[in-house]
Amino acid sequence: MAKPIIVLADGAEASFDIVKIDRSKIYGSRKRVATDAQGNPCVRASLLADGSELLLPGMTAQGYFTETGKPVSRQEMVGLDENGNVVETQPSTLGVAQALEGPVDPAEVLGLDLDSVFYLEAVAGADGIGARLKGGDVFKFAFNYSAGLETGTAYLVGNDEGYFALAGARAAPEWVEEAAVFFAEESVTEDAGDLDFDDL
């Protein structure tokens, strides 16, 4: 099990166990399976373009190579920003208390490029922050599930189902002016709570 999310709220630590969730854990999932004429499941494989080799699952690997074809090991590599400057590895934030910022404007959450959603189960010290989340407050904190080249952002929200962390990176849309023409490459009144997500 992953280490907990620990946040510092009003000078006290609140700890939450986390479960990564996606659509399949709430509504189920569908999968297309290839079968032969008798209905037996088939295995998907690849054929090299010249037909010389059939590639079964597990027969290929991926890696980094120089222009001359020399393999580059992970130990030789470092983080580089867009200008080629070395960036330090950022540690995981799990299990380490993170300062909570907020409450923030809920509209900030709409600026998040979402990577993951976590369902949070309160472990300790979460009564105070829990009540604020259930009341509609939204908080922000630094989040890295595992060590990486940058630290992301997560928003802590709550509703009748529980507490959730929405993790990703901030990405602001552009302001569009009239001169910026785009070239493409190619009355209901119910409450929003009635939306049907099961049949999506």
Add this chain to the structure above:
Amino acid sequence: MGTSIHIANAKGRDATLGAAPVKRPEPPRLGVPGTKIEFKRYLAATECGTHKKLVQSLGEDYGAKLLEADPEVDIEMVGRLVGQTQTVYLAPSGELLHEDPSFVEVVYAADGEEKERRAPVDTVSNVNADLPVRWTGRLVPIKDAVRKFAFKRRMQLRHVDGLTFDFLFEMAKELEQKSSLMLVGTGDKGTSSLIFQANGRPYRGFLEGKTKGKSYQVILHLSEMELKKPVPAKKKGASDGQ
């Protein structure tokens, strides 16, 4: 990369516009300072080096034999870069299937249990169809929306000429005044989900609008799930290949 979307405004006037994903700034990447490197796929083993074949030729406990003589390494093939490939299917016997396979859709419940097997139904994109994406009239306050739905994708709507600039600018202004997201949908009544490509994921769409001086932002927030407690897993889903 962008696409086109046919959308109506609050008055039912429709236009075909551009739509492009909102991109995050380029993140740092792994590399070697001063050296250009590329990520490539290569052949790590031939069929003779797979576990199944090694068991057949060397027996179950073949670990020591791999260390002694590298029988799993075909020196002529291993390390070869893999470029374009063609997808093929193998029958359960391991033989190449020389006809198109059939497909069955397996439906799993949230707890991982198989619920149903059925014929798959192909879907088509419906965001640039004859019927425009419509405003449903259902407003969701932003403070409620961010606590109720997970917004997995965002598409920014863009004008393609002067007329559609006016169309989108007015739409942005109207949405901004409401401080809410407008639920949009497809179909006759605008209640169906949005599908951006053939057999693509269906999403619920929520429009947000803002203006600043003579510029605007109209963002289509896309959600495929509500923020709900997950169902505990009973067992893992089947892992049969597709």
